[in-house]
Amino acid sequence: MYGMINRAVKDLIVERFGADTWDRIRHKAGVTETEFLSMEQYDDATTYSLVAASSEELGVSAEEILQAFGEYWIEYTGAAGYGEIMRAAGNSLPEFLGNLDQLHTRIRFGMPQLRPPSFRVSEEADGSLLLRYTSHREGLAPLVVGLVKGLAKRFGETAEVSLISPRSETQSYDEFRVVRSPRETATSSMG
Ligand code: HEM
Structure with missing residues (x-):
C-alpha cells in the first residue's frame, strides 16, 4: 500500500x-x-x-486497531491535503458512500498503482443502509466499520455498523448494515 x-x-x-x-x-x-x-x-x-x-x-485486538485507524483516517485525509476530494464526495453519509469508488478513482490520478476497494450502497425502507465492500485484500472489514463511523461523525451522526454477511468462497464482498442516528457523545476503546 x-x-x-x-x-x-x-x-x-x-x-x-x-x-x-x-x-x-x-x-x-x-x-x-x-x-x-x-x-x-x-x-x-x-x-x-x-x-x-x-x-x-x-x-487491544487487531480489529479494534483497524477500527480506530478507520475513524482516524477520515480526519487525517480531511487535513492531509485531500480536504477538497473529501468535500466533493458528498454532503450526507449515503451520498458519500455512493461516491467512494469515484473518490478513489480521483486519487488514482496521483497514485497510479493504487489498488482501491469498491463499494455499493443502498437505502432500505427502514432508513438503514446496506453497504457492500469488495477488496483485493483480506481481513480489512473492521477497517470499514471504523471508516463508516468516522464518516457518520463527519456528518453529525453516529452509526452502528454490523457485518451481516461476510465474504466467502461464494460471495465476493462483505455486506454491512449501517444504522444511523443523530450524534451523541461517542466513546472509543482507544481513547
Ligand atoms: C481523500 C481521502 C482518501 C484517500 C487519499 C484514500 C487513499 C487510499 C489509499 C492510498 C489506500 C491504499 C490502497 C493502495 O495503496 O493500494 C486506500 C485504501 C482503502 N480505502 Fe481509501 N482513501 C480515502 C478515503 C477513503 C474513505 C472515505 C473510505 C471509506 C470507506 C476509504 C476506504 C478504503 C479502504 C477500505 C481501503 C483498504 C484497501 C482494500 O480494501 O484493498 N478510503 N485508500
Whole structure:
C-alpha cells in the first residue's frame, strides 16, 4: 500500500500513545524505516505487521486497531491535503458512500498503482443502509466499520455498523448494515 497509510498509522500511535510506544511497535513489527514516504509503495505486509504489533503492544485486538485507524483516517485525509476530494464526495453519509469508488478513482490520478476497494450502497425502507465492500485484500472489514463511523461523525451522526454477511468462497464482498442516528457523545476503546 502507499506509504500514506503507514504514515497515518504512525501518526495515530504517536498522537495517542507517544513516540516511545511507536518505536517499540515499529521494532516489534520489524520495520526499519523511521519515516514512510506517502507516494511510495510498501508491501502490504508492512501495514499488517504494524497492526499486529500495535495490537500486542497496546493489548487491544487487531480489529479494534483497524477500527480506530478507520475513524482516524477520515480526519487525517480531511487535513492531509485531500480536504477538497473529501468535500466533493458528498454532503450526507449515503451520498458519500455512493461516491467512494469515484473518490478513489480521483486519487488514482496521483497514485497510479493504487489498488482501491469498491463499494455499493443502498437505502432500505427502514432508513438503514446496506453497504457492500469488495477488496483485493483480506481481513480489512473492521477497517470499514471504523471508516463508516468516522464518516457518520463527519456528518453529525453516529452509526452502528454490523457485518451481516461476510465474504466467502461464494460471495465476493462483505455486506454491512449501517444504522444511523443523530450524534451523541461517542466513546472509543482507544481513547
Ligand atoms: C481523500 C481521502 C482518501 C484517500 C487519499 C484514500 C487513499 C487510499 C489509499 C492510498 C489506500 C491504499 C490502497 C493502495 O495503496 O493500494 C486506500 C485504501 C482503502 N480505502 Fe481509501 N482513501 C480515502 C478515503 C477513503 C474513505 C472515505 C473510505 C471509506 C470507506 C476509504 C476506504 C478504503 C479502504 C477500505 C481501503 C483498504 C484497501 C482494500 O480494501 O484493498 N478510503 N485508500
